[in-house]
Amino acid sequence: MRSVHESNVTVEPGSDPRAGGVWTLAAGGPIINEPEGPATLLVPTEQALLLAVDLPLSSRAKRLEALPFAIEDRIAEPVESVHLAIGAEISPKRYLVAVVRHETMLRWIAEAEFVGLGHAAMVPDALTLPVAELESAWMADSQRGRVLVRSHDGAGFACDALIFATAWQAAGQPPVMAWNQHGPAEVPIAGVQIDSKPLSERVRNPPIDLRQGIYARRRAGLSNAWRRAAWIVGIGATAHAAILLADTVALRIIADRREADTRALVQQTAPGMALQGDLATSVAALLPVGGGGGGVPQTFMPLVSRISAALAPVGAINARALEFQAETLVMDIDGQPGLAARIRGALEGARIKATVTESPDGAIRISAGAA
Known part of the structure; x- marks a missing residue:
């Protein structure tokens, strides 16, 4: 079997292999590695971060929803x-x-798509290696100055051979198993794991396929004309979906922060109150209700929401007390140099009728009417 980096069979633009086989995405485009097996395109793992993530949720939909929050502190990108x-x-x-x-x-x-492989699964090439049989070990395959690694947790990475020893030392020098005798020479080898199974068999059920979600694979039977049309439409849909995803994530983060701020304010004014379930319901339960079950909660919650939204760009605010008197929200907060002016400008920009005063002890009082 030829190495994925030794094959010199490329695909001409516009050709349509479709029969399947394992391909590798190289600098000059996809190259054939094995003509048999399911259509699979191996992509460079250097450009794909592979992680093992705890997602203790019952359904795939819930795991997908929670995933951005589970990994946001483990990646450098937004x-x-x-x-x-x-x-x-x-x-x-x-x-x-x-x-x-x-x-x-x-x-x-x-x-x-350009070479007719739009129907192929897309798999980071480090995942063609198995997990090492030796506990806590790395499985490593070194070829042509490049090292592929499958870590003991099932994830993996790829790097230049010149920096592999540094990465290995930074990881605490785990045992390194050489894959089919192709281990990196830069570190001690704990053993060799031999597998004669062809690559086409190892990728038949890949541990991950990047073609999912907005990048899901198309059916293989489309004509060239339909494929080109689908690709043009797909680019537009992808752009809109990416924008929608960004907006959704941003709104969720803002909503979570505002909920946390509101909970903090309520705990300061009612320390013994346990907030459970719906936040709006819990806060409304703290408030007196006028005759006929009327208007305090219906006035209070929209006003709190408007003020919270207006003050969000101002930054962190430490509230001392929060009261609602005669349809006027009174909020006392710790003062900072220039904070009162920023608050006053933010409320005016949001068209909220309010007075902002500073007391001798440095506190700032916001009095906002419901009108």
Whole structure:
């Protein structure tokens, strides 16, 4: 079997292999590795972050919803700028996850479509290695100055051979198993794991396929004309979906922060109150209700929401007390240099009728009417 980096058979633009086989995305475009097996395009793992992520949720839909929040502190990119793909369950409630920038995915798919491989699964090439039989070890395959690694948790990475030893030392020098005697020479080898199974068999059920979500694979039977039309429509849909995803994530983060601020304010004014279930219902329960079950909660909650939204750009505010008197919300907060002016400008910009005063002890009082 030829190495994925030794094959010199390329695909001419516009050709349509469709029969399947395992291909590798190289600098000059996809190259054939094995003509047998399911249509699979191996992509460089250097451009795909592979993680093992705990997602203890009952359904795939819930896991997809929670995924951005589970990995946002483990990636350097804004979560809305990347494509997230969920793969196999590698241990109970722990899943393989791939993170790829949207522009990288679009470029890879365009290259695949250009040569008729739009129907192929897309798999980071480090995942063609098995997990090492030796506990806590790395499985490593070194070829032509490049090292592929499959870590003991089922994830993996790829790097230049010149920096592999540094990465290995930073990881605590785990045992390294050489794959089919192709281990990196830069570190001690704990053993060799031989597998004669062809690559086409190893990718038949890949641990992850990047072609999911907005980048899901198309059917193989489309004509060239329909394929081109679908690709043009797909680019537009992808752009709109990416924008929608970014907006949704941003709105969710803002909503979570506002809820946390409101909970903090309520705890300061009613320390013994346990907030459970719906926040609006819990806050409304704190307030006196006028005759006939009327208007305090209906006035209070919209006013709090408007003020919270208006003050969000101002930054962190430490509230001392929050009261609602005669349809006027009174909020006392700790003062900071220039804070009163910023608050006054934010409320005026949001068209909220309010007075902002500073007391001798440095506190700031906001009095906002419901009208």
